[in-house]
Amino acid sequence: xxxxxILFIVFISFNQAQxxxxxxxxxxxxxxxxxxxxxxxxxxxxxxxxGKISQIGKNIAAPTGYTVIDATNKFVMPGIIDAHSHIxxxxxxxxxxxxxPEVWTGDELNxxxxxxxxxxxxxxxxxxxxxxxxxxxxxxxxxxxxRYGTLDMDVLRxxxxxxxxxxxxxxxxxxxxxxxGLQPQTRMGVEFVIRxxxxxxxxxxxxxxxxxxxxxxxGFRGAxxxxxxxxxxxxxxxxxxxxxxxxxxxxxxxxxxxxxxxEFGVKRLVFQHVNEGFKVAPELAAAGAMASVxxxxxxxxxxxxYSTAYNAAILTRNGVVTSINSDSGELIRHLFHEAxxxxxxxxxxxxxxxxxxxxxxxxxxxxxxxxxxxxxGKDGDIAIFQKHPLSIYAIPMITIVDGVVRFDRExxxxxxxxxxxxxQVVDIPTIQSHDHDHDNCLRGTEMFTNKMLGLN
Amino acid sequence: MKRKIxxxxxxxxxxxxxxxxxxxxxxxxxxxxxxASIETITKGVITHGTIIIQKGKITAVxxxxxxxxxxxxxxxxxxxxxxxxxDGGTRVGLLEIGQIPQASDEHETGQVIPQMKALTAVxxxxxxxxxxRISGVTTVITAPGGGMFPGTAALINLxxxxxxxxxxxxxxxxxxxxxxxxRGYYDRRTDEDIKKDVEKVTKQMNxxxxxxVEYYKxxxxxxxxxxxxxxxxxxFLPVVRGEQNLMIEVNAANDIKAALKxxxxxxIKKVIxxxxxxxxxxxxxxxxxxxxxxxxxxxxxxxxDYDRYDKPYANAGLMKKAGVKIALRTSHAENVRNLPYYAxxxxxxxxxxxxxxxSVTIVPAEIFGVADKFGSIEVGKVANxxxxxxxxxxxxxxxxxxxxxxxxxxxxxxxxxxxxxxxKRDPGLNKN
Numbered sequence: 001x002x003x004x005x006i007l008f009i010v011f012i013s014f015n016q017a018q019x020x021x022x023x024x025x026x027x028x029x030x031x032x033x034x035x036x037x038x039x040x041x042x043x044x045x046x047x048x049x050x051g052k053i054s055q056i057g058k059n060i061a062a063p064t065g066y067t068v069i070d071a072t073n074k075f076v077m078p079g080i081i082d083a084h085s086h087i088x089x090x091x092x093x094x095x096x097x098x099x100x101p102e103v104w105t106g107d108e109l110n111x112x113x114x115x116x117x118x119x120x121x122x123x124x125x126x127x128x129x130x131x132x133x134x135x136x137x138x139x140x141x142x143x144x145x146x147r148y149g150t151l152d153m154d155v156l157r158x159x160x161x162x163x164x165x166x167x168x169x170x171x172x173x174x175x176x177x178x179x180x181g182l183q184p185q186t187r188m189g190v191e192f193v194i195r196x197x198x199x200x201x202x203x204x205x206x207x208x209x210x211x212x213x214x215x216x217x218x219g220f221r222g223a224x225x226x227x228x229x230x231x232x233x234x235x236x237x238x239x240x241x242x243x244x245x246x247x248x249x250x251x252x253x254x255x256x257x258x259x260x261x262x263e264f265g266v267k268r269l270v271f272q273h274v275n276e277g278f279k280v281a282p283e284l285a286a287a288g289a290m291a292s293v294x295x296x297x298x299x300x301x302x303x304x305x306y307s308t309a310y311n312a313a314i315l316t317r318n319g320v321v322t323s324i325n326s327d328s329g330e331l332i333r334h335l336f337h338e339a340x341x342x343x344x345x346x347x348x349x350x351x352x353x354x355x356x357x358x359x360x361x362x363x364x365x366x367x368x369x370x371x372x373x374x375x376x377g378k379d380g381d382i383a384i385f386q387k388h389p390l391s392i393y394a395i396p397m398i399t400i401v402d403g404v405v406r407f408d409r410e411x412x413x414x415x416x417x418x419x420x421x422x423x424q425v426v427d428i429p430t431i432q433s434h435d436h437d438h439d440n441c442l443r444g445t446e447m448f449t450n451k452m453l454g455l456n
Numbered sequence: 457m458k459r460k461i462x463x464x465x466x467x468x469x470x471x472x473x474x475x476x477x478x479x480x481x482x483x484x485x486x487x488x489x490x491x492a493s494i495e496t497i498t499k500g501v502i503t504h505g506t507i508i509i510q511k512g513k514i515t516a517v518x519x520x521x522x523x524x525x526x527x528x529x530x531x532x533x534x535x536x537x538x539x540x541x542x543d544g545g546t547r548v549g550l551l552e553i554g555q556i557p558q559a560s561d562e563h564e565t566g567q568v569i570p571q572m573k574a575l576t577a578v579x580x581x582x583x584x585x586x587x588x589r590i591s592g593v594t595t596v597i598t599a600p601g602g603g604m605f606p607g608t609a610a611l612i613n614l615x616x617x618x619x620x621x622x623x624x625x626x627x628x629x630x631x632x633x634x635x636x637x638x639r640g641y642y643d644r645r646t647d648e649d650i651k652k653d654v655e656k657v658t659k660q661m662n663x664x665x666x667x668x669v670e671y672y673k674x675x676x677x678x679x680x681x682x683x684x685x686x687x688x689x690x691x692f693l694p695v696v697r698g699e700q701n702l703m704i705e706v707n708a709a710n711d712i713k714a715a716l717k718x719x720x721x722x723x724i725k726k727v728i729x730x731x732x733x734x735x736x737x738x739x740x741x742x743x744x745x746x747x748x749x750x751x752x753x754x755x756x757x758x759x760x761d762y763d764r765y766d767k768p769y770a771n772a773g774l775m776k777k778a779g780v781k782i783a784l785r786t787s788h789a790e791n792v793r794n795l796p797y798y799a800x801x802x803x804x805x806x807x808x809x810x811x812x813x814x815s816v817t818i819v820p821a822e823i824f825g826v827a828d829k830f831g832s833i834e835v836g837k838v839a840n841x842x843x844x845x846x847x848x849x850x851x852x853x854x855x856x857x858x859x860x861x862x863x864x865x866x867x868x869x870x871x872x873x874x875x876x877x878x879x880k881r882d883p884g885l886n887k888n
Contacts, residue, residue, distance in 0.1 A: 114761045117765065118758075118765045121765040121766070171555075278874065278878045279878055279881075281881065282881060282884045282885040283885065286885055296791060296793075297791070298790055298791075298871075299552070299553055299554065299584060299789070300553070300554035300790070301554055301555035301556070302553055302556060305553055305583075306870075306874070307871070307874075308870075308871040308872075308875055308878075310871065310874065310875035310879070314878050314879050317879060329757055330756060331755075333757075333765070334801075337801075340851040340852070341797075341851050343851055343852045344851050344852065344853070344854060345871075345875075346875070390852070391850060392797060392801070392804065392849045392850050392851060393800065393803065393804040393849075395804055414764035415763075416765070417762055427710055428638065428647055428650055428708070429638070429707075429708050429709070429759035429760045430637060430638045430639075430640060430643075430757075430760070431637040431638070431639065431707040431708060431731070431733050431759055432639070433640065
């Protein structure tokens, strides 16, 4: 019997090693379908075959073996995408150096994190598991799909999503610098650290290019240059192989990075938080840089004191591709509501507001051909609401990833943990404190980081 | 076309803003808000109604109201009037910028400092105040935080130039009940440590209360004469006498249970529970004790991994259903403007819209003993009202006018001013 079990485990692990992603077949009937990119269609069906949207239209007959969901009087929209989150990670900040592009959050995904389920319960199907903001050049990050239920961290990865990396400007890296006695301790220092890193990477790239060229010559006997994962990664940014996501707040520092990136030919640039993005909206638009913002967080530290909840609307009106993100295991549960606030603060239309949490973050992660709208050929990532998702009374009912129902408000039991810690004492809950530093930006997982950093 | 109209409205608003002074002042006088749908809260909805505001009070409400000749008439056709919303727990005025100690006055040092008064440190010129009040939140509890007895919280109206002008008639003594819980994922104490901490703090709490009762007896016996200066104990007197509310912050189920027993054993007369994150677990017990609750924030993660994902949204509704008196709070300083949305979530997840509306208007007014002045639209009440173009819980809805104690508040905050300046920045990309 024991042998059988071991055999079974070996068999399972072998299968898991292939990162078997489950693809489902589902027909959603008679809903109000908000496609985002191609208008809103009443009484319309959406057919998902093998995890991909295969048909959108009226009166589609259910093929045998398909899960059928009646969406009469319900609203069907693409799965929500969060361009800035730290859920499903066991660590956030590698801050042993001002420059750590060699690390990657994809090495420490946690498929058991209940936050993934809670995000699904907010209609969120994809999130960007970002490295933290403790250093100027942080780690590479992973775009994940919320395939909650899997035991395999590799299944969480969104296959073929572009590589991304986290940079950080302003108070976080400079505070860390001051606490550790290292550069940078000012915004001048931050610029230098990034310039120096890019310059060294350029040199590294040139040395390797030279070697690779010379070694083709017959009789060449030189040794290869020293390999460095750090410089290799930075070189990949310069080559355009990695999308740069940069934590930032103030207009001056945003302007700085725009100039540095222009000088080094870095084109794929997304600013994160970017509370003062509205002040440099024309510069952002001209550079083709994008912005991923909070709906209304401000005043938790000096660099966000001169903020406005109209940020997303001003950026949108100035032609900047803008998204609204969570940066929080709490807020990720109601991004539809955060997007809705742009209707109060700047009067965005329904499609504009919903774009902030669907197609726009998809563009920022380089996955807009796969997700972010309901179109034939795209992934079957879908959220179903009982009321219009921009209404305060909207409740996500069903969330589907790759055609597989991963959240069902009516059918799911209360306890949705995958892994139960036998040591967990059941009567000691976690009550988030509200009377300490009141630092919204560093809530949840980042709060933990912050404590580790000694920032509080 | 809709877009065009939106632009037109925005442009008109901008012109209005630009034309006004840089720091516009509130206006007083007699106002007539006419042709409105009026949500009175206590007496139903009045359609095509008029409200008259005079000398800071509501002097007439109804469909058959004569407009005084000196009144400034505001036509509210197609619009709604609601009483100003009340947030049952915030840091407004005490906290300006979170991470800067010099910009925070919420947390004095010491475990037992009930003599600290939040009202003392309210900054009437906080940039956060206009941001809050133009969203229809006119009145808030602002509370100190920190140790076991961090001071008294105060109810304030969000308009005035000194704290006394803002004071809205309620102060409560804040108490942080010993809590058997973790503060966040970073709290790495073992369960043993937590229980030990709670035992230690509970003993301290009991000693302090015993001393407060002793002091009260001495004070009663001597009629306050001959007692040495003891500011902490003096501050406890009104609570021990049963004149002032003890506002007990308590969240975990076990702590709620302990607090209910603690209050009953000591026969403390006026008690309000605040926070109450796991109130749904103890709803019947709280209802039985008839202790009113200021619950929130609504938008919070569940307190336990195995709890249903929506429990924080549903908490207020579940307690209400059990018969608990419910008011809501945001716990914020900078985003108290989101109070209507917290109420909206509570409404959607079981509280219902009508009760949710009460939980940010008349119920907090009742809990804080100021229902004769605030919380509904009735003749004789303080004129805290706002005019909006739809359901105030919906994010699409805009607020057009706010009155606080009869003062017409300028609909401007630094956030709207930045919008005006930067929507179409000048110079744009090129300076010349």
